[in-house]
Amino acid sequence: MSFASSDSATRQSAGNAITPEDIIASENKAPEDVATYAMYLGDDALILAQRLGYWISRAPEMEEDVALANIAQDQLGHARFLLSYAGSAWGKTEDELAYFRDTHEFYSCRLVEQENGDFGQTIARQLIFATYQYELFSRLVDSKDETLAAVAAKALKEVMYHLDHAAQWTLRLGDGTEESHRRMQEGLYYMWPYVDELFADDDLLRDLADRGIAVLPSTLRESFDQRIQPIIEQATLEIPDVAGAFGGDRSGRFSEHRGHILGEMQVLARQFPGATW
Amino acid sequence: MSTTSIHSDAPVADLDEQRAGQERFDQIIAEDSRIEPSDWMPEGYRKTLVRQMSQHAHSEIIGMQPEANWITRAPSLKRKMILMAKVQDEAGHGLYLYSATETLGVPREELVRQLLDGEAKYSSIFNYPAMTWADVGAIGWLVDGAAIQNQVPLCRASFAPYGRAMVRICKEESFHQRQGWEILYELSHGTPEQKAMAQDAVNRFYGPALQMFGPPDDDSPNSQQSMAWNIKRFSNDELRQRFVDMIVPQAEALGLTLPDPDLKWNEERGHYDFGELDWDEFMSVIKGKGPCNVQRMQHRRAAHENGAWVREAAAAYAEKQARRQQDAADTHLIGA
Ligand SMILES: [Fe+2]
Numbered sequence A: 001m002s003f004a005s006s007d008s009a010t011r012q013s014a015g016n017a018i019t020p021e022d023i024i025a026s027e028n029k030a031p032e033d034v035a036t037y038a039m040y041l042g043d044d045a046l047i048l049a050q051r052l053g054y055w056i057s058r059a060p061e062m063e064e065d066v067a068l069a070n071i072a073q074d075q076l077g078h079a080r081f082l083l084s085y086a087g088s089a090w091g092k093t094e095d096e097l098a099y100f101r102d103t104h105e106f107y108s109c110r111l112v113e114q115e116n117g118d119f120g121q122t123i124a125r126q127l128i129f130a131t132y133q134y135e136l137f138s139r140l141v142d143s144k145d146e147t148l149a150a151v152a153a154k155a156l157k158e159v160m161y162h163l164d165h166a167a168q169w170t171l172r173l174g175d176g177t178e179e180s181h182r183r184m185q186e187g188l189y190y191m192w193p194y195v196d197e198l199f200a201d202d203d204l205l206r207d208l209a210d211r212g213i214a215v216l217p218s219t220l221r222e223s224f225d226q227r228i229q230p231i232i233e234q235a236t237l238e239i240p241d242v243a244g245a246f247g248g249d250r251s252g253r254f255s256e257h258r259g260h261i262l263g264e265m266q267v268l269a270r271q272f273p274g275a276t277w
Numbered sequence B: 001m002s003t004t005s006i007h008s009d010a011p012v013a014d015l016d017e018q019r020a021g022q023e024r025f026d027q028i029i030a031e032d033s034r035i036e037p038s039d040w041m042p043e044g045y046r047k048t049l050v051r052q053m054s055q056h057a058h059s060e061i062i063g064m065q066p067e068a069n070w071i072t073r074a075p076s077l078k079r080k081m082i083l084m085a086k087v088q089d090e091a092g093h094g095l096y097l098y099s100a101t102e103t104l105g106v107p108r109e110e111l112v113r114q115l116l117d118g119e120a121k122y123s124s125i126f127n128y129p130a131m132t133w134a135d136v137g138a139i140g141w142l143v144d145g146a147a148i149q150n151q152v153p154l155c156r157a158s159f160a161p162y163g164r165a166m167v168r169i170c171k172e173e174s175f176h177q178r179q180g181w182e183i184l185y186e187l188s189h190g191t192p193e194q195k196a197m198a199q200d201a202v203n204r205f206y207g208p209a210l211q212m213f214g215p216p217d218d219d220s221p222n223s224q225q226s227m228a229w230n231i232k233r234f235s236n237d238e239l240r241q242r243f244v245d246m247i248v249p250q251a252e253a254l255g256l257t258l259p260d261p262d263l264k265w266n267e268e269r270g271h272y273d274f275g276e277l278d279w280d281e282f283m284s285v286i287k288g289k290g291p292c293n294v295q296r297m298q299h300r301r302a303a304h305e306n307g308a309w310v311r312e313a314a315a316a317y318a319e320k321q322a323r324r325q326q327d328a329a330d331t332h333l334i335g336a
């Protein structure tokens, strides 16, 4: 017996075309470099889902418990596809990759690792990441890697909703009360140092992009700026005047938060190695 | 019919209307038809419904907490996904039920205030802690299972909006119970440690789950009236018996035991007999002495208070938008 997440009637996401089980069954083995790229993307989604999942039962209004749970499930769904596909390169499952890699073996960007903070900070993180993901998946749908293209097509519909959700809240908080304006502006300030690394290229990305498999992050920056700037301006907010934090790329420098996030996420699975759940 | 007629301070001139309303109400109940919010209803009926439906809504919302406690630690990605969907559903249930209650004239803000001020109750089962992952399974199997047993008859409650909310909710509850059962099945067929974890969870949740149906019929004075009004269809003890009859074979299929030495099939009655429950404990949890009463309220209040500035911002923004639209319309009129 298996329960698709669509059994939940409050879940509103579009698209159920493929499942992680389909990816495992398809015997579409990922080449190792493509698998590493899938982990770049999948780890971002997994860590963000982990962060957002914490909000459920703590949101500022009950409707928002539902909305944040939706987004968290979408991101977790992306992570499951991507990690299942990545695992196929080495005969590993999504859970082996999620629960039994150590801190230095993850590839997540620092933005998604940042703390939830208040709702303003969470929305700032959402706005930045959803804008980035929207641009990314809009292009990844044309990947020459069939599985990545299919995952991107499914994810794109969902990310459009995440972007709309974040933009709507950015407007309400930015152009709401004095306090909400201040908090939203602070949220942007705290998150903005981690924008640059989303668009950093490396050798793996350059090689995969040359072959039409990956999207070269630096090529997304312009459309990212063009999309996010008007939202921030309309919300009567400003792009923070704060330097990008150097370090931090996919090759091994990560935030202090990562160890705590994984410590919590992996604790039970690691108490029972080899167990099924 | 004007909704003011349902209030007891209605002017004398309304007495005829009230008598007619009562007759019509009695007829609807006698025919086992449905009462809509715009229909006349006795004050006691309305009050009973507001109390029961809002308690039900509060239970859904507070009930999110024990399982939400495991979302970040769920031991597989699939389980994490299902658990998030499940806890999200409970938030949805709370929302349906608050809006169904609002049709009786009490706004959600007031109902939430009653919860946060400790005036309103919620199901006492949620004052027990979800200590282990197996508790998530036991809650799904036993707590959602008991909820289904309670709620299926409520789909036919005489108050139509309550029944309609229940129809939507019951569809999801069966998914909740199945996922709980599946968690326990995996554990009871896993390592010895996993199986012990599952048994321990069932041992702790069995009694409190049986108590979800409320005190024994002899000690449940309000039940009689609720049944006369076709809100309640079966007595507390009847529902409890059905629940026990349902879970005994399910526990066998799990390979787990139920912690009741008196539990045995009674051929004559065609039901399982079961032992006396600890009603002193039940009463002490209701009075606030449960392991998590204070924690649950603290968590709910913190979410509410931390969200106040967000809700204020949304309201202020909506007001600004309305004003802008009005200004634009005015300008347009002047221009024309
Ligand atoms: Fe529920």
Ligand SMILES: [Fe+2]
Binding pocket: B090, B144, B147, B172, B173, B176
């Ligand atoms: Fe439920």
